Amino acid sequence: MFNDPVMLSRLLTGLTLAFHIIFATIGVGVPLMVLAAEYIGIKRKDSDYILLARRWTRGYIVTVAVGVVTGTAIGLQLSLLWPSLMQVAGQTIALPLFMETFAFFFEAIFLGIYLYTWDRFKNPWLHWLIGIPVVIGATLSAFFITTVNSFMNSPEGFKIVNGTLTQIEPLKAMFNTATPTKATHVIVSAYLTVAFILAAIAAFHLLRKKTLSAAETAYHKKALRLTVMAGLIFAFSTALVGDFSGKYLAKYQPEKLAAAEWHFETTNEAELIFGGILDEQADGSYEIKGAVKIPYALSILAGGAPDTEVIGLNEFAKEDQAPLFVHYFFDIMVSIGMYLAAISALFILAFRLKKLNPYNKWLLRGIFIGGPLAIVSIEAGWMYAEIGRQPWTLYGIMRTADAATTSTAVGPMLILFSLLYLLLGTICTVVLLRMFKNNPVGKELADDHHTRGEAMF
Template sequence: MDDLVLARSLFGTTMGFHIIFATLGVGLPLMILVAELIYQKTKDDHYAIMAKRWTKAQAVLLGVAIPTGTIAGTQLALLWPGFMEVIGRVMSLPFQIEIYAFFVEALFMSIYVYAADRLSPAMRIVAVFFVLVGAAASAVLITNVHAFEGTPAGFKISNGKITDVDPWAAFFNPSFFITAGHVVLSAFMTGAFIVASVAAYKMIRTRKKEKVYRFHRKALLLALTIGGIFSLLTALNGHESAQMLYEYQPEKLAGAEGLFETRSHAPLAIGGFTDPNEEKVKWAIEIPWALSFLAANRFDTVVKGLNAFPRDEWPPLFIHTLFNAMVGVGMLLILYSIIGVVWRKVLKKDRFPTWLLVIFMTAGPFSIIGIEFGWIFACTGRQPWVIYHLLKTSDVVTTTGSIGVLFLFFTFVYAVLGAAVVYVLLYYFRKHPVDEDLNTAES
């Protein structure tokens, strides 16, 4: 493999691993904050225990998110020196501000973890709120670099030189708000569904312990409710994202839908796979006119096809599958939430059948898969550009070599880190079962 493929593989692996912890680092604080708010309103000790236990998990996940994020930043400089030259001169603001966002998150996380029992109810909520604000701000600021890559603004490249630099125009590039919204909403969704998976598993294990079962049932219902709300909001934001692609990255939209010929009343292709030889999506279910409506809220909208662009500027055609998988996961998770809430609140069932809990256990893994597919789609769908229509990825990659060795080394490191996280979480919560917290709260 050449340096470009190896560099993309290495950085993609790093981001694929880091994004799990970064996403949960944003999603779990929301769950903690909601549990705190419910506890302060109802004085139901179950929610205070939820907040306490989820905070322990958050601390472990944050301990992995920080070094993997540092590795990602280092790899940006090592693997993509040409890209970082542009970022350093044009788009350094997000990195500079992110330091303060992380400081806020770490400071209030420390206060909440070590001093929660000595804080007033109002200050407990303030502490968790700022943990959430710091985590979300960090995610938004770093993701803004990705937004800038797709919709660059605030500079020009003239005769190979960077000119007319406006850092704030680059910061508030056209897709900033939509991309920021999507990353935060999807993180809130994922954090909730991870909690739902754990709660469903624990309900299966504690069916004969009514007190513990009720605790996990409350956690499951809370997680499904929050997850469902943010799944729906993520889907609505996804509609705006598609319209942004229509305006700013039309070949990416065409690749996502396997559309080859420019046309009005364009159909939306669901499923199937894109065949470049026959120039169609095979075995797809087509919804007439739906793509045109998705692009600009009109059925007669003219959507550009891939043939309107040079073939060497087409994105990889497998992004159609990634796009469908991402959307499919989102729709499935909304369905999970509806079923769970209806079962408990409408049908008034105290017990969830085992088969349904097994289904709910898949919510967390599916949400992580959806996040991964979404990031791969977003970054791969921009190819061959690292900065859309200004700078190609192949022009900015390092030529130092030895990337293959680094790829193997970091893959091993991530495998060890992942195993260590699972071990630490399992060890801690086995040593501190929820029964102990429930008995302490009752005494």
């Protein structure tokens, strides 16, 4: 395995994407939360929310910088590791790749202006307005780059003549069948993840209550309420859009859904298999052991009705099937999605009904682990989407094995890039920790009252 360039290329690309997606996700979601905090701050004339927006923006700049490095690594690796893919599809996907860079610069320019104009306007809404293009740019880069991934699942907008793509229609390729569901699921799940990462930070501080002043406690409680409310909204929208993704798969890539659900025979009233293990029988078929089976749920996921027919894996040749372990990635993603919806609903209910203390230790702990779990969910979602598309790199057109480089240099590259990501990850963590430790909330809250006070409004 370790001298097979295809496997090594997949490992290196997978590693790069797994690392990049954390920063990309943060990059998509933070501007929206910043804008929400600044909005409430201006509206309620509450400088705590403004401080929240400022602190989130500062952290954001560090993660954006890492995202730029890893994003560049992806660009490099695409042409180095997957030359045949780029040769065949490069022209077709050039438009969204270019548009993504454009969206990024658009975002970066306005982020710069946003950063340098805090307190510069008499009317604070002007500063808030500058944040809007930052949110749009961040979300559009996610949109454009996801259309490229959608294209790999639904390659459209060209004809193949003698192995080369001709009559290319870039817009058709970009707005392919997979684009609507994929782009929305990716964008909304990024918002969800960031809401939970920020909620986890607030919960973390509140859990160490003893060291907090009253002003600090009030600050973190505001952060928690805002982020968990956003978490609740985005958890439900992610699940809704995820359901559309399921329906897309059932219709256009049924073997991908069947692999996730260990659904072998085509049936109506299909049950959803959760967890369990596969036991291979002598005749090559499988028996599912120890799974929870939810009646009709797969039919509902696939077609919205309990009697929808769901195509089984046995309809497909073995060499066209994805590895069956993708089942676990799907289960992990969905379970975490449910957990995030439940814990945020519980917090908001407790807060609204005032029967249960929303800031009790257990709820705070539950929200705290929601942050890392959301990241796991993002990773699991992508693992499912990418490994579940195998053996294809361009679904139905080009196999992954035919797309990879034959170079023998991938092994050393894998080691080098692993070291690079380790270094980047460490530096980023250290910088963020230092930045926030050296300038704690308490100090800034105190400064706030002395120097800026209410004068900033």
